[in-house]
Amino acid sequence: MAEILVLVDHADGVVRKPTLELLTLARRLGEPSAVFLGPGADTATEVLGRYGAHKVYVVDAPEVDAYLVTPAVDALTQIAEHTSPAAILLPSGPDDKETAARVALRLGSGLVTDAVDVTAGPDGPVTEQSAFAATHQVTAHVTQGVPVITVKPNATAPEPAPTVPVVEKQDIAFSPPSATVRILSRAARERGDRPVLTEADIVVSGGRGVNGAENFALIERVADALGAAVGASRAAVDAGWYPHSHQVGQTGTQVSPQLYLAAGISGAIQHRAGMQTSKTIVAVNKDADAPIFELADYGVVGDLFQVLPQLVAEIEQRR
Ligand code: FAD
Numbered sequence: 001m002a003e004i005l006v007l008v009d010h011a012d013g014v015v016r017k018p019t020l021e022l023l024t025l026a027r028r029l030g031e032p033s034a035v036f037l038g039p040g041a042d043t044a045t046e047v048l049g050r051y052g053a054h055k056v057y058v059v060d061a062p063e064v065d066a067y068l069v070t071p072a073v074d075a076l077t078q079i080a081e082h083t084s085p086a087a088i089l090l091p092s093g094p095d096d097k098e099t100a101a102r103v104a105l106r107l108g109s110g111l112v113t114d115a116v117d118v119t120a121g122p123d124g125p126v127t128e129q130s131a132f133a134a135t136h137q138v139t140a141h142v143t144q145g146v147p148v149i150t151v152k153p154n155a156t157a158p159e160p161a162p163t164v165p166v167v168e169k170q171d172i173a174f175s176p177p178s179a180t181v182r183i184l185s186r187a188a189r190e191r192g193d194r195p196v197l198t199e200a201d202i203v204v205s206g207g208r209g210v211n212g213a214e215n216f217a218l219i220e221r222v223a224d225a226l227g228a229a230v231g232a233s234r235a236a237v238d239a240g241w242y243p244h245s246h247q248v249g250q251t252g253t254q255v256s257p258q259l260y261l262a263a264g265i266s267g268a269i270q271h272r273a274g275m276q277t278s279k280t281i282v283a284v285n286k287d288a289d290a291p292i293f294e295l296a297d298y299g300v301v302g303d304l305f306q307v308l309p310q311l312v313a314e315i316e317q318r319r
Pocket of ligand 1: 208274
């Protein structure tokens with residue numbers, strides 16, 4: 001069966017959910033092999049096997065943690081050259097998209113970024129992308145070389161398919177370090193118990209209608225009741241009510257959760273560009289003509305300060 005390389009996204013061996021999604025998608029195309037860079041492969045191997053990785057290629061070299069992007073490009077390219085995979089899948093983070101582009105260039109292959117779905121087609125993987133501020137859905141397939149595809153989080157639900165992977169350590173000939181940017185230190189970003197915005201199954205976002213930083217506590221209450229991440233429109237971020245790292249949209253983060261709840265957000269095209277691929281969209285807005293209702297699956301016309309507390313009470317009652 002065709003081998004599909006999946007670049008593992010992890011923190012010290014703890015595998016992040018988008019990788020499990022990629023392994024699930026890779027099984028539609030062939031037999032997944034995980035490419036694990038850095039220390040922690042012992043911790044990761046069991047979970048990679050649980051989600052169907054038949055092989056785990058491990059590159060545990062000091063270069064991986066010392067330099068930006070290039071070591072990953074060297075590793076993926078060289079592993080691809082000796083395994084001849086049918087496709088290479090990566091998560092759609094900024095570093096991984098750069099890695100993907102450089103790997104595609106080195107392999108002379110076609111590249112698809114930000115896919116929201118991948119299926120098997122007669123001529124190789126077929127991808128779905130959301131383009132032009134999510135106003136168009138694009139179906140594509142790569143016509144040259146090994147398809148290199150980055151996939152947005154939440155493209156599919158991770159499904160286990162347990163197997164016991166073969167672990168193969170890989171020696172990589174890294175490019176000269178002088179050509180790259182050296183990492184001098186790392187600091188973990190502080191975050192609470194809420195899920196990461198890009199990976200969350202549910203996102204609850206507030207906009208200008210929230211009317212103040214202190215009122216974002218209500219958005220957080222709804223988020224916590226649902227186990228969701230908190231998002232914000234640019235208007236709310238520009239007003240200083242919530243950090244920019246939570247901005248959803250064209251110039252913020254792009255999310256694609258199972259459920260997106262927009263409260264006090266009008267639905268400007270730049271906001272839609274960051275959330276329109278959400279599976280189910282719920283809007284709460286006091287203006288019945290707000291554009292957000294054009295794309296909402298469910299809409300409540302009302303004051304969010306009346307609607308959201310009732311929503312929290314209802315969720316808590318059903319627990
Ligand atoms: P508004 O458009 O002011 O809407 C507020 C809504 O709240 C209204 O619909 C109102 O009816 C409703 N409301 C008010 N009070 C209540 C209440 N009590 N209960 C219920 N509803 C209420 N925007 C982004 O979000 N993300 C981006 O990444 C982004 N990038 C941009 C990039 C560029 C180049 C440009 C030009 C703009 C960008 N914008 C972005 C800005 C975007 O155009 C809008 O200005 C912004 O999204 C509006 O935010 P909003 O919906 O919160 O505010």
